[in-house]
Amino acid sequence: MKGTVSSGHPLTAGAAAEMLSQGGNAFDAAVSAGFASIISEPSLTSLGGGGFFLAHIAKEEKDILFDFFVNTPGQGHAGNLKPVMTPIDIQFPECKQVFHTGMGSAAVPGMLKGLLHIHDRLCTLPLKTIISPAVRYLKDGIVVSRLQAYFLGLLEPIFTSTDYGREIYMSNGQYIKEHSHLHNPELKDFFDGIAEGTSDIYAGASARELVETMKAEDGLITGEDLASYKVIEREPLCIKYRDRVILTNPPPSSGGIMIALGLHMLEKLELSDLSHNSEDFLISLTELIKELHDFKPMKNGSRIRYPFADDTTENMVRSFQNSIREKTFLSTRGTTHISVVDEEGNAASMTTSNGSGSGCFIPGTGIMLNNMMGEDDLHPDGFFASTPGHRVSSMMIPTIVLKDGKVEAVMGSGGSKRIKTAVLQVLINLLDYNCSLEEAVERSRIHFEDGVVQIEPEIEPEIAEKLRSHYNIKLWNSKNMYFGGVHCVNGSMEGWGDSRRGGSSISIK
Helix, strand or coil: CCEEEEECCHHHHHHHHHHHHCCCCHHHHHHHHHHHHHHHCCCCCCCECEEEEEEEECCCCEEEEEEECCECCCCCCCCCCCCCCEEEEEECCCCEEEEEECHHHCCECCHHHHHHHHHHHHCCCCHHHHHHHHHHHHHHCEECCHHHHHHHHHCHHHHCCCHHHHHHHEECCEECCCCCEECCHHHHHHHHCCCCCCCCCCCHHHHHHHHHHHHHCCCCCCHHHHHHCCCEEECCEEEEECCEEEEECCCCCCHHHHHHHHHHHHCCCCHHHCCCCCHHHHHHHHHHHHHHHHCCCCHHHCCCCCCCCHHHHHHHHHHHHHHHHHHCCCCCCCEEEEEEEECCCCEEEEEEECCCCCCCEECCCCEEECCHHHCHHHCCCCCCCCCCCCECCCCCCCEEEEECCEEEEEECEECHHHHHHHHHHHHHHHHCCCCCHHHHHHCCCEEEECCEEEECCCCCHHHHHHHHCCCCEEECCCCCHHHCEECEEECCCCEECCHHHCCEEEEEC
16 A cells, blocks of 8 residues: 545545555645645635644654744834724624634744745655646645535625625625635646746745735735745644644644643543443533633643643632532533545644634635635734734644554644544544544534534434533534534544545555
8 A cells, every 4th residue: 555645535535546546645645735825725725824734754654743833923014004804704604703814814934934944844756746746736726525515605795805805706696605616727828837936925026916916905015025924843832642743733822732731630540441423422512522622732822841831730620520419420520624644644634724714715726815814713812913923823633643653644724713623532532432433533523612612413312412411502403614624634544534524535655
């Protein structure tokens, strides 16, 4: 077996599979899939966004977290311009979420530099080969699947807010729908120049036009922001849980430290003694998610370190355990993702995002900019409180699980505020309940937000009624992308893509 990939779309997985079949490694496959996802999953990722790539390099016994997430804009900005953002309500089936869009919501993108940096550091195939599937998708256009039509439908007010957005996503006055062919001619021209080094958004004509547009439309990105952007290589956060080592995203991002805290609180609770989806299990999980919901590790510029000092988490652990004792008989208790493993033992876990999209495009490129400055969960101190040039904190948590130094599982998720709860629940299913990949990903999930416990179906009605005595709950009629999309592979070359986000998995022999 040459390798296995799991991702959010068959075309994304197909690009990775092509690289593996041509003798490429896991990193070739993941970078190719990253470029392809920009075309196949335009509602979730973009060269105008950013992300993280966690690499396990087997031969060197080395792990690297490549941080190419967005920076706060405004370096060298003249005057006291206050950026303008447009709030837009996005209605999920059972709840509503507010997104802020427009040029003022855009942070400095890192996606293009990130993919090119990883190619230079870890890949074996030529860049032209690696981007060839994406170029082919752009030439032929992609057929919009049922789930992609749903994702795009949620974001219609954002994606049709500009002239170029309407040109791409509307035809004869009708918004794009299932079975439509999606084309982006400006993005095709841009991709044609990537391998030759003629396409760039950090310098040259595209950068100048972007800066001029920012000035005209009350945005903050400057030429200095673009010129100074750099990919950062970090040492992954290394979490010990039971008999495993879990590698994930370190500070300044907050998602990894939240997973570390969640697992720290679970360490003394023998979850395997509880029946999955039982009242005691769901109460324990809900109380854990509630504690994580209130945990703000990056607020006021603080940097909580792992392993945790006793005084850092003592009150939270005590609160968690007391809540469980009170309610049970127990005494203890945005985004898209690509996962790849190869025959050499290498593993790649890459999570990327464009937020909900700003609706605004870099002139002449077909690249929609992110709206990360308008995502409230990324700015615990308030919008535009951070100084320009700083890496924005993220909830994204590309993750690799090691057992005895070997890759056991690779995963990550999209889903904004639900990323941490989605990944945490899949980890519990794998490590505490020994589920298969499929079962670990597809089991029903819960999430706590705004005082409500959101619950997917498959919970027994009598269990749901017992939970009502403790919480305000909302039962969903079906699984939904709201609860994330965890795409996994394991060290046995098995893979599973989350059905909530149209996941796809391919193994190459």
